[in-house]
Amino acid sequence: MIWPFQKLVGMPRVAAIEHPFGRPYGDVGDAETQMAVLRAALAVFDSAKAPGHVEHLPFTWHEEPKETKWHPAEPSPIIALMKKRREKS
Amino acid sequence: MTTRQVDPWRFAGRFLENVLSGSIPDEPAYAEIPWTPVQKPLSESKLALLSTAGISMKGDKPFDMEGERKRPTWGDPSWRALRSDATCATIESNHLHIDTGYIERDLNVALPLDRLRELVGSGEVGSMADTHYSIMGFQGADSSVLENESAPEIARSMVAEQVDLVLLAPV
Numbered sequence: 001m002i003w004p005f006q007k008l009v010g011m012p013r014v015a016a017i018e019h020p021f022g023r024p025y026g027d028v029g030d031a032e033t034q035m036a037v038l039r040a041a042l043a044v045f046d047s048a049k050a051p052g053h054v055e056h057l058p059f060t061w062h063e064e065p066k067e068t069k070w071h072p073a074e075p076s077p078i079i080a081l082m083k084k085r086r087e088k089s
Numbered sequence: 090m091t092t093r094q095v096d097p098w099r100f101a102g103r104f105l106e107n108v109l110s111g112s113i114p115d116e117p118a119y120a121e122i123p124w125t126p127v128q129k130p131l132s133e134s135k136l137a138l139l140s141t142a143g144i145s146m147k148g149d150k151p152f153d154m155e156g157e158r159k160r161p162t163w164g165d166p167s168w169r170a171l172r173s174d175a176t177c178a179t180i181e182s183n184h185l186h187i188d189t190g191y192i193e194r195d196l197n198v199a200l201p202l203d204r205l206r207e208l209v210g211s212g213e214v215g216s217m218a219d220t221h222y223s224i225m226g227f228q229g230a231d232s233s234v235l236e237n238e239s240a241p242e243i244a245r246s247m248v249a250e251q252v253d254l255v256l257l258a259p260v
Contacts, residue, residue, distance in 0.1 A: 001095070001097065001259060002097040002098070002101065002109070002113075003095060003097050004097055004113045004115070005113060005259070006259065007115075007117060008113055008114060008116075008117060008118050009117070009118060009119075010117045010118065010119040010121075010122040010123065011122075011257070012122055012123055012124050012125070016094075016095040016097070017095060018095045018096055018099050018100075019100075020100040021100060021101075021186070021187045021260055022142070022187035022188055022189070022191055022192065022198070022199065022260050023191050023198040023199065023260075024198070024199060024258045024259070024260060025197060025198055025199065025201045025204070025258065026197075026198060027191075027198065028191050028194045028195040028198060029195055031197070031203070031204065034197045034198070034201050034204045035201075035204045035207065035208075037201075038201050038204045038205065038208070038256075039208075039213075041256055041258075042131060042136075042208075042214070042254075042256070045127050045131065045254060046127070046131075050124070051121075051122035051123065051124040052117060052122045056093065056094050056095045057095070058093075061099075061100075065099055065100050065102075068100055069188060070100060070187055070188055071102075071187075071188060072184075072185055072186065072187060072188055072189075073188070074185075076161075076185045076186040076227070077157055077158050077160075077161030077185060078161045078162060078227070078229065079104070079105075079186075080161070081161040081162075082108065083104070
């Protein structure tokens, strides 16, 4: 989750989390983490007192980034286009 | 629940971080951030979920991946209604920027309807909406249709169902 984007677009309350793309609430079959994240996000409705509030949730993903697979099988069209442009420049 | 600051680039990879990290202004793009005070306790509130994972009910029109393949700077700006009893067997996820296989194995990783149902069962949440929602997170160079057409339509649907709180989870 790239929470600065949520801040940029003016989300009134942001619960930032350091989980990989595609699985914001937790991993497949990990109901315990999914529930904990859901509860923590809901708690921000109570803790946020002003617009633009960003709360950083204390969750640590169970894999290191280099071990975590979240990319699609093929690069997205915009990424492919950007890489192509970089190679040309 | 304030702890260390979340690193937004931890899983992004060097290419994305190099391209994006310096281009996001620190201040919101809008002069005024919308704010609606919470009206009632969570235990009395009706909750809806919204995911940016390009989820649709099987049988409904899927999010347009071919259009994005043809025009890489365009993202499908439409939205889909999802039933509260949606499961992996009844949905599909069409999103070219993530591995959607996880969502197709366990919908709760991005749209935790089962977990929400459990919170309603335990009384922590008042009720869950009959309808939940998905959009396509990637909007490319122009998000105006999503902002000016889809978002108001989604909001009207939520108001019609008397939804009190919404959790939007970007993927």
